[in-house]
Each structure stands twice: as C-alpha cells, then as structure tokens.
Amino acid sequence: MSNVPKEAIEVIAQSIGITNLSPDVALALAPDVEYRVREIMQEAIKCMRHSRRTVLTTDDVDSALNLRNVEPICGFASRDALRFKKAAGHKDLFYIDDKDVEFKEVLESPLPKAPLDTSVTSHWLAIEGIQPAIPENASIEAPSDGKKAEYKEDGLSVDVKLPIKHVLSRELQLYFDKIVDITMNKSVSILFKQALLSLATDSGLHPLVPYFTCFIADEVARNLNNFPLMFALMRVARSLLQNEHLHIEPYLHQLMPSIITCLVAKRLGNKFTENHWELRNFAAKLVASICKRFGHVYHNLQPRVTRTLLHAFLDPTKTFPQHYGAIQGLAALGPSVKTVLSLFSARSEERKNLEIYSPKVFVYLYYQILKRICSFLNLK
C-alpha cells in the first residue's frame, strides 16, 4: 500500500536486534514511516530553498532533522552521491560500497591543497541594457530566438526593427585588421602566438567569424605558393575552431574547402625544401577535429570528407604529396578508418624518409601498399 513495504520495516527491525516483530506492527509502522520521511523531506526542501540552492544535499536533511528535534544523521556529508552496488547473485539487493581506508596511508599521504578562499569579482553584466561581450558574460547566441518569441507573444511589438546592416564595433574592426596584418606579415613572431591565443579564448569575437572564414578562404585560394602564409592561415583556423565561445557551425562550409586544399593540394609552396608534409599533417588533424566535433550535427560530414580523401588516394594519376595528404587525413579520422590503413601506418615514417632521398623507391613501396589496401577494402 505505502511506498515503504513492510518487509523494509522487518529488515530494519532485524538489523537493530528485534527478531520477533509481529507482522501487524510492521504493517502499521510502514505507512507512518513514509509519512515521517515525507515530512522531513518537506522541511529539507525549505532549508534547501533558504540556502538558495536547487539541489537537495545531506546538509539540508540534517537541518530538517534539527528543526524537528531529531538527531541528525552524521557521516554522510560527502559531496558525491552514495554509490549503491548490486550484490552479486541477488536481483534486488544493493549495498553501499564503502572502501577500507588504511590509517597509515591517510597519515602518510601529503596534505591536500587548501581550498581557495571565497572571493568576489565584479563585471558589467549590461551597460545601458546591452550585454558587453566579455569573457565573464555568457555568449549571446542562444537567447535571440527566445527573445523573438517573447515579442510575438506580447503583441506589443512597437519597436519593429528594419533589417539592419551588420554593425561591427570599431574595436572589433581594429582587432580584425590587426590579426589580418599579423597573419599576413609576421607569422613567425611571438605576437602571432599571442594573437592565436586570443583567437582561441576570447568570447567576444563572434561577429568576426564570417570575416575570418572569408579571409582564410580567400587567402588560401590566392596563396597556394606561399607556404608560411598557408601554415599561418591554418593556425588561425585552428584557433577559431578551438574557441568554445564561437558559434562556428554555420561557417564550416566556407572553412572546409580551404583546409582540405591544404591537405591534398598538388603543390604547396614553391620550394622543394619547404616542409609541406608538416602542413599536411596539421591540416589532417584539423579535419579530424572538425569531424569529431561536428560529426554528430552533420551526420554526412565525415562520410563526405572520407570519400573526398579516398578518391584522392585511390586515383593513381595524383601526385605523391596528394596521396600522402589523403592518407594522413584518413589516418587522422579515427580508429575505424585507421584500421583500414593500419597496414601501412607503421611504415609512414620510413616512407617519408625514403621519399626525400629516392622518390622511385617510394613509388614502388607506395603502390605495394596501395594494392594491399585495395585488396583489404575489397575483402570488406
């Protein structure tokens, strides 16, 4: 009848040494126990609310018990929830997993770091009603749709706004120009590293994302021969992708071609000495990270990338660097793709060295590998 079965009462009675509890008593006690528990919980919830929390803790229950003049249950003040484990061999029997702790170990272990003291910081949540884009504030993409709904619902849409031009604040414009300048001209300086860090962490950059993606796409298309610039651009792209405050998804379609280009382009840079392999590795990692992050949103992203790379890879007319890029890209995409390529991944290092010294040897080796992969794919 009640949520507390009378069996529970019997078990508890046994555990405190009462063996001859009559079933009637258990039956009468069970509903009362439930009532008392509910009563305590009601008080505990009050305590929780007055502690300005929305999650009930053991402290609240203790305060509630105090309110009722009942001795609080000590020993459950840990922050984690108790872990109940299933008893082996029983279906519905659980126990609390208590670890044995050696006194010696506890005494000998170094003191834990003292918790940081409470402090207060201040920031502007809004200036004349407008939220400044600073790291302390939540990024402002989400509420936009909610807001529209609010206006509609109100029926008081007095301030109907005409479609306005995308306004970029002066500060942001300066910032963009500066970053572009550094990327184009000083991509080896420490300043560039700082700029990348800023791109990767700043929360107020969202309005600039379309400009940056456009910039990268343009410059990659234009400067295939300029190896250092290409590398710098890829780094900028990576920083943008790392920044968790940015909502970069809508711009992926602009970004992806540039990155894939850097991965499987026929020629990168105009000098033989330039280590374009590294750039390809870098771009491969970038592609992989994109697939990992947005793969669940765009379910056809990874298949498309894989197909592109595989095409490049299986086409014998393509050059080595292109093949190399394709392999790297596929390898970076993850275990499932990797298993296909695991056959030769061990030799990639070897191959790179070979390639530099004797291209012909590499050609031979390479086609060997290719054959084996093709046979593997067929098998599958």
Add this chain to the structure above:
Amino acid sequence: MENMQAVNSFVAAYLKKKGFKEAEQLLEDLQKESAPIDFHNDPDLAKFIHHFSQSEDDVARYQDGYSKLRSWTYSSLDLYKHELLRVLYPVFIHSFMDLVAKGHLQEARTFFNAFHEDHELMHSRDLQKLEGVLSQSHLEEMEFARSLRQNKVNIKICQYSYGLLLQYLHKTQSTAMLGVINEHINFQVTSGQPGSISDDTEVVTLIGSCQDAASLINQKEIHWGLLEDSLEERLEKEGGLLSDSEKAEAENKEGDVDDSKKRSVEGGKQGASTKKLKKDKAVNATAKSARPEAKPTPAAPRVKPELTLPVMSTEVEQSILEDLRNRVQLSSVALPSVSFYTFLNTHNGLNCSSISQDGSLVAGGFSDSSLKVWDMAKLGQQAGSSTLQGENDSTSSEHVAGPNGVKRSYTLFQGHSGPVYSATFSPLADFILSSSADTTIRLWSTKLNANLVCYKGHNYPVWDVQFSPVGHYFASSSHDRTARIWSMDRIQPLRIMAGHLSDVDCVQWHVNCNYIATGSSDRTVRLWDVQSGECVRIFIGHRSMILSLAMSPDGRYMASGDEDGTIMMWDLSSGQCVTPLMGHTSCVWSLAFSCEGTVLASGSADCTVKLWDVKTSTKAPKNEEKSGNPNRLRSLKTLATKSSPVYSLRFSRRNLLFAAGVLSKNV
C-alpha cells in the same frame, strides 16, 4: 406506527446531518401531506434509503462515483466545462480524505493513483503533501489536511452550470459524490454567463479559512502613499530653484561625457570595478541632459508616519539629494546598467548575499555560520594598482598571501552558531543585520567590525531579516510562522505578526514604513500594519512557496516571486493581482524596483536577470490603443549570466543595478 415515527425522525436527522436540505424539505412536505408513509410501496424512496445503507460501507462508490462524475464533466459542454472542472479537484481530494478517514487505506491509495494525474498540473504541491497521508492520525496531524477538512471551498459557478451539476447528481443518484459536494463545497451561484477561464486563480489556493476572511480583510483601508516631507518631495520643490544652474552645469559637462564614457567602456572590459564609480557618474551625466524632458510622475498621496522615525544628519541628506539629482531616468527604452558581483570558491556554502545601497559593500552569509563582507571600492583600487590583468585571481591571491591567513580580501564576522540565512545593510551601510538557523538575529557594525547586539526572540530558524527604508527598525521572519518588528535599541521585538499557516519565508517593508509584507510557504502574501500588528491584506494566487518581495517606490504596487519562477504584481489598495509575469524557469530569488518605479528587475536560479516594464499602461497611451491589452506588463530584456544563479539585486539611488550571484559549475 411508533416504529414508523422513529424511522422518520431518524431519516430526517440523518438528512440534516449530511446537509441534504432539499431531501429534508421533501421529507417534511411528504410528512405534512400524508402522515404515514408507506416505505415499501414507494420504490424510489426505498431505493434511496437502500443506497444510503449501502454507501456507508461500500467504498467502491467513491471511486465509481468520482470516475463517472469525471467523465461526465469532461464530456460536458465546452462553455461550461471549465467551471465544472473546478469542482473536480475539491471532490477528488475530499473523496480521498474520506476514504482515508474511514480507514480504507488500500482503496484510498488506488483511488489517488487512478486520478491524481488530472490535477498534477495545477496542484502538484498539494498532491505531494496529500500523497503522504496514510492513516487517520495523519489527517489530524497534518495542518494542511486539517484546514481542508474544516473549511468549505468557495467555487464561483454560473446558474446554468450549477443546474447541470445538480441534475447530473440527482439523475445518477451518486450519493457519495453528492455528500462530498454538499459537505465541502460552497457554491456561489451567479446568474448570467459562465466566468472566464482566467478566474481560476481563486480556486487554486485551497487554504480554507482564508477565503472568506481574506476578502473581509482585503476591504480594510490602507494608506499606501509616500511619507510626508520625504527627500524626494523636497527635491521637487528645490528643483525649481536649481534647474537653471543645473542646466548650465550639464552643458559644461557634456563635452566630458563622451570621453569618460568611452573610457568606462574600456574599463568594463578590463577591470570593471576600478571604473565603476566613474561610470556611474558618466551614465548619470548623460541622463542629466535628458532630464528636463522627463515629465514629473503624478504625485502619490502623502501619509504621516506611524512610527517615530530616526533623524537624518544634514551631510547624509545632502549626499542623498545629490544622488537623486543625478539619477538616471529609466524606462522601456533606457535600460539600466548592471554590475554583477560574482562569488567564487564558495564550495556550495553561500546562503544569501546582500548589497549596500551604493554597491560598495557586499555581504555573504554562509552555511558555516560566518558572515563575510567585501568592500568593493577597496577591491577595485587594489586591482587597479596591480597591472590590469585578468582580475579573477589576482585579487584573491594578493590578499590571501599572508602565511597566517590574517590578510583576507573580506571582513569576517563570526558569532552565529548556525547557517546564516539572510543579511541586510542599513540604508547608510554602517550596520549589517544577519539572521541565522540558531534562531537569533545579530547586529554588526561595519565601522567597528564587531557584533553589537544579539536579538533573541524567534523560536526557530530566522529565514529573513530586512532593515526598514529609514533604518533603525527592522523586520524578521521565521520558521515559527511569525514575522516580528524590532528596533535596534531593544532586544525584545516590538510587534509579533502571527497568522500565516506555514513558514514565513520573506519579509519586506513598505516604502512609507507603516506596513510590512510577508511571503510564506502557505503560498500567500500578507500585508501587516506595523503600528497595530494587524493583517490588512492577504494576496492569494501563487502556486508555490514565495521567495522574494519588492515594493514599488510609489508605494502602490508590490511584486512577489515564487519557487516556480512566477512573479506577480499586486495592487495594494485593491488586493488584486495586476498581472502575473511569466518567464523565469526556476526560483526567483530576488526582486527590485528601479528608483522611480518604471523597471522591475528579477534575479533567478535559472541564471538570468530579467528586466520588466512595469509602466507600460501609464506611460504609453498610444500602445494601449493598438494592442488592446493595456494592463499587460512585458519583459524588456533577459540578461544571462555565465552559470551564476542570481541571489540578490539592488538599485542604487542613481539607478545603477547591482546583482550578486555565485558561480556554480553544475547548474
């Protein structure tokens, strides 16, 4: 024949007891007409009596009757359906309690489980309470159930719906339902059209006794006007004299404004606190130029103070006047600036926070019984002198550096022996009051950094304490279901306000200091006369525990926020809800009106500060015509914090909004 007489009188008594007036009347008429009634020849009556004898023990009738009544109600005409639906809930809970009272616990539980979902939406909290009732003794012990049992529910219903219901009940002869309805529902039959669905609020709070008493109490006269001879009034008078010089001043300043504003925006990016005061001024300076255009608000009526008020020193008065003169005019198009104080590393221990009038002091009450006060002005200076790097850590590490931990960034007040649930600054920020689970209220001096007085009077944890707008007096509310008025110089309370049916969770002063408002877990807000200690208003309408209250500066309106995120605006003079403000999804911890009462700010556990336009109806007559829904108050802006539930809000005299919250990772 004697036997017959006995049966007759027994039946009459029974009918009387059960309240079947019509049947009783009928019986009397019958008796008059034909003295001896032949029961055996009257099949209807026999059947009726047969039903009675059966229903005494046949518990299934409740279940059966209720489910039939329910399906009948649901299939009734749309126009009358919502009125009839209102009847279902009281019938449901009383049927359940009847079953429990008669000892059919098993059946009561199955009955409850079968039908409680219908009412889950509107009455989930009541149902949670009732679900736990599992024996007769619980019914008596539980206050909620007792008050339900003892009092009738008032339901407004139109003539036709009432007729439909009676017809149904008579036709189906569901005596169990008829009994419940007669015993516990008091129909207020109105002629004409059925009421609108929105009237439902009246039925929602089933708190028994209050229904009649509340309407009676709400007829009492209250004086919601502002105090005579207040500073603002004086300012208005002075305003005429000053305006010329002020205008000139404003013009001179205008050149600076742009500069200082730019600087302060940059400041906001780097170290907000350093530039705070400057910004405050800058904002105000801009407003100054706009000020002459703003119309003076219609003056609220003036009332005499009932309490002897403390005298203000002239310097303080001057500074307040200065602030008032520099106040930003807020409206739906000119929103306030919000400065947010974030508590870090609280380890889930912060219970409450409070901000002083000028925003320079921030207090936090902790569950480890401590009260900590931060001086934001100092914090800003030090952060400013050390290079302007990410302020998050620099300040705290600087202060804690001392090996003995002597140097802290805050002043620690220790004295309580239980979690501190509330703290409040006096208007001039020279005193702090804190209330705690140890049933005491303590007065601390921020000048001496010491505990001055410990006020003992409550018997249970003190949930809230609030200084009056003029200082000196303060009000407290407690788990012992009372609110108390105190003055700083006495250790005994001056008044005790008793009447709430559950914990008094929050308390707030009316601007004229003659009234206090209290919000309670019994889901009502009450207004009390400070001088007489009487309850003068009961506001019924919330569906859950009330957590925050705020009074509009003109003294006419009050806002209350509850556990579900609903905010209600009340008209104090009529005791009616102006409009509910929906939008928050979780507990509304704090409410604040801007100084001229045009904007209401609310802070919630859903990590947002919302700004509401509360003057739409009076300030924009054009909109009224267009929208056709003039009383509708609307949400102006939602300011989201970064996972910091907002604990407290405060408008400065210059209309800068301060908010405080704790950074919590798991929200």
